[in-house]
Amino acid sequence: MTLNIDLTNRRAIVTGVSSGIGAGIALALAQAGCDVAGCAAEPADSDGAARFVASAEREGRRAFYQAADLADGAAARAFAAWGAERLGGVDIVVSNAGRNYNVGAAGCDDDDWRANLDLNLAAHWRVAQAAKPWLDQAAQPVVIVIASNHAFFTIPNSFPYNVAKAGLPALVQSLALEWGPHVRAVGVAPGFIDTPMNVEWFGRFADPQAKRAQVERLHPVGRIGTPAEVGALCAFLCSPLAGFISGTTILIDGGRSAVMQDS
Template sequence: MTLPIDLHGRRVLITGVSSGIGLGIAGSMAQAGGTIAGCGLEAATAPGVQAFFAAVQQHGQAATYTALDVRDDAALAAWVDEAAAHMGGIDLVISNAGRSVFKGAAACTVDEWHDAISLNLAAHWKLCKAAYPYLQQAQEPVIIIIASNHAYNTIPGCFPYNTAKAALPGLVQSLAIEWGPQVRAVGIAPGFIDTPGGDAWFNSFPDPAAERARTEAMHPAGRIGTPAEIGALCAFLCSPYSRFITGSTVLVDGGRSALMQDG
């Protein structure tokens, strides 16, 4: 007996689909049957955007893509309205777009602070707010917000990023209690996931391969995660099997946080 995740007929907004975790989520949501409206910073001709279309279309699903900066309030709201008009509504919102802004608390400038907060915190709320009128018209709508394991534990020099990410489980709680029971809101806090962003981190070390091996050894799972694993969790959280999951943020870190620092 199978336990299928069937999102056919579900109209899905996803931010940051042209790379990494967002690309993986788009593939999984399409595999489950969803129709996808994606956005990202890159132009429609960029290789990452072509990969997005390929990831969705290989499952026979329809996709649109819009190049925009989610920190641009007018562009973000216009995209939500256009996507809703094109798809005939919005059922599921996956707020994923984000970027590491790693600075120490003393070195961080006010501009860098605003950059981190506007992208990694405020844009998530603004997307949800713009989509809310459409979600109110939908059957069993769900919002997923991609936070980070930095919401719970961090390392020196990540101050504006981890501060913004730490606020996202709070945003998830507020949306769940204010917009429930109609709308469910769930957070996902990925640990180290194998993406171009992760590659940039490894490449910042003199020996990237050694740093990758050291990082993998920190994980009880013996490796870092994949975008497809975050995508599969998204599909599950958007499915009826997850009807009792709302207001919480799921940590997906390969067991890394279970290991004491001196372990």
């Protein structure tokens, strides 16, 4: 076994590819040799969709994009089937798409609750379930579920987002137990990653750069993470090098979870 991450000619479906972590994952898989079918909420003629397709094609790989509202169960399942058909099969599923629903336990109403669970929990199961027939026919198939550090630790007013994320490690365990040994299932739980959403969050403060510096100091590595780093971890987990990793969720948070109390 060599230490090269070689996913040449493997076929991946990835959700939430138009920006941020999903874009980083799709690019990393393409760089490792994957053809990729991706989706996001943005229309097919959006800049995010165009960037996704162009980034994979620059690596010499095939890329297909579909707009999909994954909070809708039928749409989530239809995307998985569409992606498999366009690729001619599926070897890798990376279920990444999600959205923050941070309204607090007191302010959360039934609509917030349902929308959060549909997108941030149920969609991951639906996409994986719809891809299962193709995974059964693949060699060494892998399902990666993108959770969050909120699956393990949270902060005030992150409800109900944190509840959905906390369910994802259990989903990963069930997929690994019930679909193994043929299919491996692994969760990835990113912490504070440099995405457009977080850039927008910094922009809410009077001094965005000062707020960013404060957040970076909270991390033992002295910075926040990048989508490329999450993508690199996913590419590794999809490779034979990670063949003994299944049923667990891996934190990628710059050491933030190791801190007992901020100074």
